[in-house]
Amino acid sequence: MASDSDDSLPPQGRFTRLRKLAGLSMQVGTDVLMSSAKRLAGGTPELLSKSSAEKLVATLGELKGAAMKLGQAISMDPDLLTPEVRQVLARLQNQAPAMSYDMVTRVVRQELGAAPEDAFREFSREPLAAASLGQVHRAVLEDGRVVAVKVQYPGIAESLTHDMENLGLVVKTVSKASRLMDGSAYFNEFRDELLLELDYRREASLAEGFARGVAELKDLYVPQVIASHSAERVLTLELLEGPTLKDWVTTVDSNDERFRVSRQLIRATYGPFFGSGEIHADPHPGNFMVMPDGRLGLLDFGSIKRFSPRFVDANRRMFLQSMRLEPMDILRLSQEVGFTVELPGEEAADLIREVLHIAGRPMRLTPYDYMSCEITRDMRNHFTRNAARFLKIKPPPEAVMFFRSTGGLAQNLRLIGARGDFRGVFLEMAELLS
Template identity: 75%
Template sequence: MAADSDDTLPPQGRFTRFRKLAGLSAQLGAEVLKSGARRVVGQEQELLSKGMAEKLVATLGDLKGAAMKFGQAVSMDPDLMTPEVRQVLARLQNQAPAMGYETVARVVREELGAPPEALFREFSREPLAAASLGQVHRAVLEDGRAVVVKVQYPGVGDSLLGDLDNVGLMVKTVSKAHKRMDGTAYFQEMREEMLLELDYRREARQCQGFVRGVARLPDLKVPEVIESRTSGRVLTLELLEGLTLKDWVVTEPSAGERFRVARQLIRAIYGPFFCAGEIHADPHPGNFMVMKDGRLGLLDFGSIKRFSERFVDANRIMFVQAMNKEPMDVLRLSRQVGFTVDMPDAEAEGLIREMLAIVGRPMHQEAYDFATCDINRDMRRYVTQNAGSILKIRPPAEGVMFFRSTGGLMHNLKLIGARGDFRGVYMEVAGLLA
């Protein structure tokens, strides 16, 4: 089959992709304006209809790459959409139009030197999951071990680069027009991290290295890498048995089970960060698996962010002091993290303390209910209300991936809806630093 004959592959060409997104944006904008007008006259109207959500999923799923990653991020926010619409958008978390098996076999042959039938005892022709950069197939090695094989979409690197160039142009334009809204450094950080995800050999090393971060957390599981079946565009990992978080939550687990998994998620994000200086920065619920043996499996290691010692050390100090309810010099520590402050110290300290109070609610209440958690919503509202001042407090570029991870954690914890002594859970994390 010719390389370009599979119409499930991401469309190529920066202009072609931009045109598709522009058309979708026009439809989306019209619907949001119509919704807003109806709200003004007192009619109940959702921000996004189910029909528009279906169009969004179809377009972003076809485009794959950065466009699909954006859709995944939107689908995680419970404050933006109704449950019905979020259920539609959630399909972007590990489902997309699958590329044909002939294309999959061609990529495997080009990368590993032989077709799937020669490299594996069994290889499913139907994908187990299809995501933003590649799709996953279940397989069995010659020695009987069950594995998953992630195969990258042909041409997705060019598609990703085109998407990022389009976004970069918008960032550059805004940054020139409004100096305080200069997001160049943050965009560059995201751009570099996303492009690195295209190298599956690097992802394999990241996966192997992440074992260090969870070494003291036996209730977490990182899959083994099968190096002999891994290359730049093919990654083979041990198969973890269970349900992804997004599939598990709809099974109506008990309150005890919800608390157990929520505890594991907190440990999975903060444990490796504080113990090894790295974090899983793509925390959508398709990337965590509730395993049959009770452990939490971690999936997709393309977006593991490693931080500078300064960033990690200062965050360790802030976290321990917060948990111990000790006096904290928040401004000095924020600057040590890498924040720059362009306003009077007293005003900046007040803003930072209020933001820490919002995000720290579960750390200071022995009984916290994530089902009614409004941390992300309240933080968004606070930042919007104080935008002029907060724009003068700028985090370091590496903070982008940290906030992406911890913000995603809050979304996942609300999705689980657990209630319990989460201060005790965070104290467990603090205990890892003793």
């Protein structure tokens, strides 16, 4: 039986993990400096070279936990990286180095009271996917149902805690330097939500709740939870068939098909949010599956975020007024969402109005072409130009996960690159609220 020092497990110890990240940051930092020099010389810069991307994948894949989640987020941004480098980083979405089968057996026995071969009729020794907190194995129940069994990495709870302590120290230092740059509340929200993902019993409950939330959206599907074979560190779900979004998008040329799946992604994001006040807050392309029957399968429910009624209600009214092209009191609605504003009212309203104007292009313009979408770039430029003023407009902490989800949706839609009547799709969502 493997010991806890198994080389396939994420490195332990706060300073061990910090040291590995520090070494990685030096190499990535060199790339960034070279990119800046190339930009000054009038050339076309690459933020990250392919060799550095390979190093990034190897190190973050080994560390797993929060470090790997960061790499997943970076891999989704089409404006930061070349397609070649993004393809390398995309391996972090479900292809991390796997832990040994001996260690899988140990965890399953501890959690379910039996080895995998005894708890299931069949259990594949090779994982289907290996991600930030655990890896997934194909198995068959005694009644013949084919399932996916997610097994948590031993020690990942400690690793994740150490990552959060290291990051928390940075946030604390920055926050002490300036009250305006105090990000403690947002960091605490992100940390708390991330640590909650370690409890697979909670994830099972969230999956069941999310299934109820999308029940009326027949083109979406949430796999059934197998409670009899689930525990704190083992989660068994119905196995869905089909390619994940990140693989599917490389094989489909039809704009009609790309538009259809894009529509499903929009419905999967806003339908549960407006309907039941919850959202899938880990939207990387490895968490969506294009099923053979045309439905979009949803995966990984540890990061489902449930919002306060106030947050949902104010966003719902803002969305409906936007879709009806009605004038709105943007500052009042933002404050009802939970924003605090330390700027003169009209100045703050102008900044927020521009954010909505940029983000709302697909809701106003038809047809809209996501292949040439520049929302992410223009939003980044808007925030950069007005950075000092935006520090005085502070969203509520719960907005962190909302922005993570909707920002990921925009990046996924850009990845798919469909052209069509997206305003019509958003109008469909508005009709569901009527």
